[in-house]
Amino acid sequence: MLIFQENIMANEPGPNEVYCSSCGEVIKKEAEVCPECGVKNKVNESSSTSDARKYELEKIVNKDKTNVLLLSIFVTPLGYYWIGKTGLALLNFFTFNYFLLGPIVVPLHTNKIMKDAKKELENM
Known part of the structure; x- marks a missing residue:
């Protein structure tokens, strides 16, 4: 046994x-x-993953920076939603961050997200 x-x-x-x-x-x-x-x-899964990531980054980079910053200042959850960060938009909305530091922090954060996406896209 x-x-x-x-x-x-x-x-x-x-x-x-x-x-x-x-x-x-x-x-x-x-x-x-x-x-x-x-x-x-x-199976080579890395190419399909990188293609999906590249598509996501291109969507962020192709957004008009002025519109994103204006939305981020006046209606902070929409700034996140506009660049495809729905989770951050919902978090921002339900925590009432748009009454507090949202008009200051969110434009800076969305700008950084867009810059980082552009930098990552250039390095691919």
């Missing part, structure tokens, strides 16, 4: 191992092709 359990444990994937999607053999996580069956296992 002990020998049988050891054989089962030997086929368990380690921390840097996964099962082959075709034959089920334990292979290295970094392996692009299974050494047993030759099927390609690794």
Whole structure:
């Protein structure tokens, strides 16, 4: 019985191992092709992720800076919403920040978000 359990444990994937999607053999996580069956296992997900990030950054950068700053001063939640930061807009709205320091802080923050997006887009 002990020998049988050891054989089962030997086929368990380690921390840097996964099962082959075709034959089920334990292979290295970094392996692009299974050494047993030759099927390609690794899907390049980083390009689709970077494309989505690039699209998001382009949407932020293409906004008119003057409109964003004016919205951020007078209706602070709309400044965040305009650049696609809905979570920050809701937080700003429900905490009544637009009555406090919102007209000062939000224009500075939205400006920084736009600058950082432009810088990250240039580095891609």
